Amino acid sequence: MILRLAFGSLLARALTVGMTILAIALSVALFLGVEKVRTGAKASFADTISGTDxxxxxxxxxxxxxxxxxxxxxxxxxxxxxxxxxxxxxxxxxxxxxxxxxxxxxxxxxxxxxxxxxxxxxxxxxxxxxxxxxxxxxxxxxxxxxxxxxxxxxxxxxxxxxxxxxxxxxxxxxxxxxxxxxxxxxxxxxxxxxxxxxxxxxxxxxxxxxxxxxxxxxxxxxxxxxxxxxxxxxxxxxxxxxxxxxxxxxxxxxxxxxxxxxxxxxxLPGVALQELWAIVGIAETALLAVSVMVVVTALLGMMATILSSLNERRREMAILRAMGASPFTILGLLVLESALTAFCGAVLGLGILYVGLFVAQPIVDQAFGLYLPITPPGMSELWVIITVVCAGAIVSMVPAIRAFRLSLADGMIVKS
Amino acid sequence: MCGTVLADSGEVNVGGTNLNSLSGWARDRFRAEQIGIIFQQFNLLPFGTVLDNILLPLKFAPKRRARCPDAAAKAIEMCKLLGLPEGVEKSKAANLSVGQQQRVAVVRALIGEPPILIADEPTSSLDETSQENFLDLLFAQVAAQKSTLLMVSHDPRLASRFDRVVYMKDVVSVEGRQA
Incomplete structure (x- = not known):
């Protein structure tokens, strides 16, 4: 039931939460997209010549x-x-x-x-x-x-x-x-x-x-x-x-x-391709680093959103406190909430990626000769989701600890 | 008294328990078990259903939960007793009028029969007729459950209904401070 209330609380702030989820989703989609293009480019590169010994x-x-x-x-x-x-x-x-x-x-x-x-x-x-x-x-x-x-x-x-x-x-x-x-x-x-x-x-x-x-x-x-x-x-x-x-x-x-x-x-063409890729690969790593930063930015954005929503939610926390919730419960709720937001964002991002892939695959293949295989999400995608959720939870510790302090100081009466 | 703010000196005894001697966690548990609370206004989580709001304190208080095995049915029954429309438990708290919300808060404070009820100006957001009605219902329920009601109010007219009245100005003079 507390989960249901936490979920209800999220729904009540649907607009801001939605924007946060969207930001995370886009960043995750970008990250996974870059990853796809990267592996696709690498594969395309290695596929340039095959069958020649x-x-x-x-x-x-x-x-x-x-x-x-x-x-x-x-x-x-x-x-x-x-x-x-x-x-x-x-x-x-x-x-x-x-x-x-x-x-x-x-x-x-x-x-x-x-x-x-x-x-x-x-x-x-x-x-x-x-x-x-x-x-x-x-x-x-x-x-x-x-x-x-x-x-x-x-x-x-x-x-x-x-x-x-x-x-x-x-x-x-x-x-x-x-x-x-x-x-x-x-x-x-x-x-x-x-x-x-x-x-x-x-x-x-x-x-x-x-x-x-x-x-x-x-x-x-x-x-x-x-x-x-x-x-x-x-x-x-x-x-x-x-x-x-x-x-x-x-x-x-x-x-x-x-x-x-x-x-x-x-x-040996394969070996030489590997050597060449090692040179070209630096750009690829830079691209990946940039997309990681975008994901981090989105998560920090989520943290900012939660922080700024704390004030208007002091009442909500005071009620929970009055009902006997310990400050740790409130801390847990906030962390859970961000983890849930991050999870929704990551899953939505995955969805965006696949929609994008379906749309872009023929175009990219035609225009750049870059073949992006559409494969079902595997371990790497799962790890991305897990990482984003964990990172979301960790980042949310900042507002959560603040809420913890606020709810200790406020008790049940909100001084506003 | 609720155990969210500790006394700087002396001790606070509630129902024979010294709050200062309890840990933070234990105080939270104590509050959940022993005390039902009604605020001035904004008592409910607006996004939750009425039923969720009512049952919320039981989540933190296993003994109170044990006292009413079928909490949902009890909550619905009490809603009816307090004159809330039928089926109200399913609607969202935010959709209720202030008077209705206050009554839901009463149901929530009373559920699981906590020995003490603390009401912080529960009537100040209501008009006079509603006040009367509200207090009648509140007193009837408190009497039925044999709970202690502690109420804070600015309205001296309500004093006649209580067994014991403490004026804050007297408390302040005891503490020797300016109010």
Missing amino acids: LIVGARSGSVQLLLYSVFRIGNATNNVTWESYQDIASRSEVDWIVPISLGDSHRQFRVMGTTEAFFEHYKYRNGRSLAIQQGELMGDLFDAVIGADVARTLGYNTGDPIVVAHGIASFSEHKDQPFRVSGILEKTGTPVDRTVIVSLEAIEAIHVDWKSGARVPGQSTPEEIIRQMDLTPSSITAALVGVNSPLQTFALQRAINEYSEEPLLAI
């Missing part, structure tokens, strides 16, 4: 190799010669190998030369394959397949011509050899979305008239002649490797790293 490139840093080969950030300092590539490809451990040639761009998007095998072996988000949204894969030498973001940003459709620029952010274009968009890929949420994919031979083809990074003046080999040339590349930027058995991964990695003809580097 090793990434091979010229010797540099593992993070750097990962950045330019997978995320198309930065540049390769060196290339891998075609001979080395062939050597690695012919090793018995290798199940499949996909060469990647980077260095050119179209508008702000990177151009990647590769083979058909890329579409077969490149996997993201738990082994999903790339899918064509419109058109088909490269059939002709001068065909290009573009990622979803490229198509959307530049408004391309299949059949549109595109001119590839030499290098990145460069004004010298491979004007003589325009490409045709043959296909557009489905949105993946990976850097593939921002990539123009052409064949490895095409990369060679557009560089026929170029020598050491500059165009040979006055020279322009006609397309017919190019088509008859041997367009086997002399070097590639990197290669994605799949091994026959996971047990061989380390042996192959070691063999490549110790390759004597040329300094090479083989990395």
Whole structure:
């Protein structure tokens, strides 16, 4: 019955209590939301590449190799010669190998030369394959397949011509050899979305008239002649490797790293992603810290509300005292009340989070390629609720102790 | 006397118990068990139902609770005796008129038959006719339960109803202080 009265007391102050609950709910929703985005981002990040056992490139840093080969950030300092590539490809451990040639761009998007095998072996988000949204894969030498973001940003459709620029952010274009968009890929949420994919031979083809990074003046080999040339590349930027058995991964990695003809580097994508995340993770931690502070602010707000309501509730406490309630009962009631408020807030916050997730999930996936899985609340959410309730109870000790003192001093007569 | 404020010197004996000798917790218990209290006004928790308000002191007083096994029925019966409308126990205290609230407070003070009733100007918020009615009912109930009624009032006309009257000015002169 005392519980019922405490509850009634809360109901009587429905507006202020409601606002407090709302504040806590929003802060909890924000906190859990940030947590969701954080884990979602981390998972999305780790999902960028899956199914690939090793990434091979010229010797540099593992993070750097990962950045330019997978995320198309930065540049390769060196290339891998075609001979080395062939050597690695012919090793018995290798199940499949996909060469990647980077260095050119179209508008702000990177151009990647590769083979058909890329579409077969490149996997993201738990082994999903790339899918064509419109058109088909490269059939002709001068065909290009573009990622979803490229198509959307530049408004391309299949059949549109595109001119590839030499290098990145460069004004010298491979004007003589325009490409045709043959296909557009489905949105993946990976850097593939921002990539123009052409064949490895095409990369060679557009560089026929170029020598050491500059165009040979006055020279322009006609397309017919190019088509008859041997367009086997002399070097590639990197290669994605799949091994026959996971047990061989380390042996192959070691063999490549110790390759004597040329300094090479083989990395495990998962490990490199972890290293990279460790760098990016600082921002994530800061975000989390901010949302924790928001929750703390909401709880302090609750404390302020209770403190300011104490005066108008002295009468209520005096009645309870007159009925024989000890000051400890009053202290307990206030703590209980805040714990209840915090609990309602936390649960409502959880509700807001799920409503928000249902609404935002497709939008976020479309816009940022960030997939936020909707999972039933688990242990972590439970812990958040428990923590918020405990914190609410602890914070309420301040007004509760004040009420305790007031009710001792006032006794049953309110001097107002 | 209620044990919320202690005497600075001397001792306060209520029903043979020296309040100064009791711990705070014990005084709270003592008050709950022995004394029914009626305030000047605002006696009830406005958000609680009348019944909850009436039964509230029993929560803190196991002996009083033991004295009336079916407290809810007793409360309803007493409400009727005091002329409160039927079904009043379910309505919220805030919805009652002041006179009705005072009568509910009487029911609450009397429930479980505490030996002492303290009323702090219970009639000052009522008009004269209501005062008369209220006091008649109060005295009838107190007599029925054989409780002691201690009432504070500014109204000397009420004095005739009591066995013993103490004027505050006399008390002050005993204490040798200015009122």
